[in-house]
Amino acid sequence: MIDDILKEVEKYRKIAIQAPDGLKRLAEELAGKLGDAFIFTDPCYGACDIKDREAKELGAEVLIHLGHRDFGLEHCIPVLFYPYYYDIYVKDKDIERISEAIGDNAFSICFSINFERVAHKIASALESTGKKTSSMQCVLGCSFPSIEGMVLYIGDGSFHPLGIALKSSVLAFDPLTAELKEMSAEGKALDRKRRGNLLGVLSAERIGILVSTKRGQQRMKEAIEMKKMLENKGKKAEIFVMDRIEESSLTGYNVEAYVNTACPRIALDDEFEKPIVNYTDLVDIERKMRDEQM
Numbered sequence: 001m002i003d004d005i006l007k008e009v010e011k012y013r014k015i016a017i018q019a020p021d022g023l024k025r026l027a028e029e030l031a032g033k034l035g036d037a038f039i040f041t042d043p044c045y046g047a048c049d050i051k052d053r054e055a056k057e058l059g060a061e062v063l064i065h066l067g068h069r070d071f072g073l074e075h076c077i078p079v080l081f082y083p084y085y086y087d088i089y090v091k092d093k094d095i096e097r098i099s100e101a102i103g104d105n106a107f108s109i110c111f112s113i114n115f116e117r118v119a120h121k122i123a124s125a126l127e128s129t130g131k132k133t134s135s136m137q138c139v140l141g142c143s144f145p146s147i148e149g150m151v152l153y154i155g156d157g158s159f160h161p162l163g164i165a166l167k168s169s170v171l172a173f174d175p176l177t178a179e180l181k182e183m184s185a186e187g188k189a190l191d192r193k194r195r196g197n198l199l200g201v202l203s204a205e206r207i208g209i210l211v212s213t214k215r216g217q218q219r220m221k222e223a224i225e226m227k228k229m230l231e232n233k234g235k236k237a238e239i240f241v242m243d244r245i246e247e248s249s250l251t252g253y254n255v256e257a258y259v260n261t262a263c264p265r266i267a268l269d270d271e272f273e274k275p276i277v278n279y280t281d282l283v284d285i286e287r288k289m290r291d292e293q294m
C-alpha cells in the first residue's frame with residue numbers, strides 16, 4: 001500500500017496526511033518516506049471529516065486520507081483516499097462458534113469496508129460448513145441497511161451492528177478480538193435510550209440544535225428548518241455550532257435538551273447528561289403525524 005501511495009503522490013511537493021486512530025503508525029511511516037509532509041492528529045472517524053481546507057491553508061498540494069472510502073464531497077485540493085483492508089486469519093474454532101450461533105437461520109453478511117477481505121474469507125469458510133449466505137453488503141458511512149432475517153456483522157465498533165439491530169437480529173463478530181456477540185439485548189437497550197431521549201426532547205421548552213462545521217456533517221439548512229419546526233410548536237430553540245460536538249462545549253447555555261444534526265453516532269453512542277436525539281428522529285415523527293392527519 002505504501003509503495004502505491006508513494007508512486008501516486010510523487011508529483012506533489014508538500015503533502016498532508018489524515019488518518020483514523022488505528023492507522024497512526026501507517027501515517028507516521030508514510031510521512032517518514034515522503035519528506036515534506038505533515039500529519040493531522042485530530043480524531044477522524046469517517047470520510048465526512050476531510051481537512052482539505054486546512055491542508056491547503058498550511059501549504060499542502062494534496063491530502064492523503066487513510067482508512068476511509070470517498071463518498072463524494074467536493075475538495076479544494078486533490079484528496080487521495082486509501083481505505084485500509086485488514087487481512088486477518090480467522091481460526092477454525094472461531095468459524096465453528098459463528099456457525100453454531102447462526103444455527104439453521106438464513107443469514108446475510110454485512111461488513112465495514114476495512115473488513116471486506118476478512119468477511120469474504122469468513123463467508124467461504126462458513127459455506128464449507130454447509131451454511132449459505134443470502135447476501136453480502138458493505139456498510140458505509142452513516143447508513144444502516146434494512147435487512148430481513150439474521151445478519152452476521154463483521155467489523156469492529158458497535159455503531160453499525162447496533163444500528164442494524166434496531167430492525168434485525170444481529171450477530172457481531174470482531175475479527176480483531178475474536179469476540180462474537182448477539183446484539184439484540186443491546187439493540188433493545190439502545191432503542192429504549194433513544195425513545196427516552198425523544199420524550200425528553202419533546203417535553204423540553206428550550207432546545208439547542210447542534211451543528212458541526214465538519215464538511216460532511218454540516219447541516220445548517222436542516223438546523224434552520226428544525227428551529228422553525230420547534231418554534232412553531234411553541235418551543236425556544238437556538239443553533240449551536242462547533243467542530244466536534246461535545247457536551248462540555250455547551251456548558252453554561254440555558255437549554256434542556258439537544259437535537260443533533262451532525263454525525264448520528266453522537267446521539268446513539270456518546271453519553272450526554274441532557275436528552276439528545278438525531279434530527280432525523282424528529283423529522284420522522286413530524287412526517288408520521290402529517291400522514292395520520294391526511
Ligand code: SF4
Nearest residue numbers: 045046048141142263
Ligand atoms: S457515521 Fe459519523 S463519522 Fe461515520 S460517516 Fe457518518 S457522519 Fe461520518
